[in-house]
Amino acid sequence: RKEVEQDPGPFNVPEGATVAFNCTYSNSASQSFFWYRQDCRKEPKLLMSVYSSGNEDGRFTAQLNRASQYISLLIRDSKLSDSATYLCVVVDSNYQLIWGAGTKLIIKP
Amino acid sequence: DTAVSQTPKYLVTQMGNDKSIKCEQNLGHDTMYWYKQDSKKFLKIMFSYNNKELIINETVPNRFSPKSPDKAHLNLHINSLELGDSAVYFCASSQDRGTSGRRFGNEQFFGPGTRLTVL
Numbered sequence: 001r002k003e004v005e006q007d008p009g010p011f012n013v014p015e016g017a018t019v020a021f022n023c024t025y026s027n028s029a030s031q032s033f034f035w036y037r038q039d040c041r042k043e044p045k046l047l048m049s050v051y052s053s054g055n056e057d058g059r060f061t062a063q064l065n066r067a068s069q070y071i072s073l074l075i076r077d078s079k080l081s082d083s084a085t086y087l088c089v090v091v092d093s094n095y096q097l098i099w100g101a102g103t104k105l106i107i108k109p
Numbered sequence: 110d111t112a113v114s115q116t117p118k119y120l121v122t123q124m125g126n127d128k129s130i131k132c133e134q135n136l137g138h139d140t141m142y143w144y145k146q147d148s149k150k151f152l153k154i155m156f157s158y159n160n161k162e163l164i165i166n167e168t169v170p171n172r173f174s175p176k177s178p179d180k181a182h183l184n185l186h187i188n189s190l191e192l193g194d195s196a197v198y199f200c201a202s203s204q205d206r207g208t209s210g211r212r213f214g215n216e217q218f219f220g221p222g223t224r225l226t227v228l
Contacts, residue, residue, distance in 0.1 A: 043222055
């Protein structure tokens, strides 16, 4: 089992819709969690951290479920500019970042 | 102001050649990384340096040799390039230790990437 797993997609979603994807992790001792965004032919950039209490930033909501060992990202009222690959990152007990393979999101007009 | 910069942005070379990629960060971070992203887009860490000291060395061929002359620079030298080395190489940095020495696993800032093509 991979340490961090994501559905690669692509998720094809009409503009304005709500989309959600999950990321599962195998190490129950993982310390912290992030979502990064990577646009085509660009570098990854931090989208948001994921806190135990959940985290909301505008149209984006991140949730952590430690019992089931997954994090989720919800995007409401999706925009064309949300099209990107979303990378899940888990920090293990040695403070090393473990990267998921990413979920590709395509927002269609 | 560029935070993490890499040169060159594109590198096309023949098999068997030796090449270097340079990386510099002006964020004052103590930790720098090299990642490889292949055609399947999977981002894989290669090396990590904290204050010029190697702390992560994943299973990469010893043809790859990182060099950190100071904590703001982490260069990657590749000997005897092979077709399978073609990929995008990203440099990144983060602040991973506070004044107490505690580690954080903080946000990483990435350079724009170097697209290496080996012919």
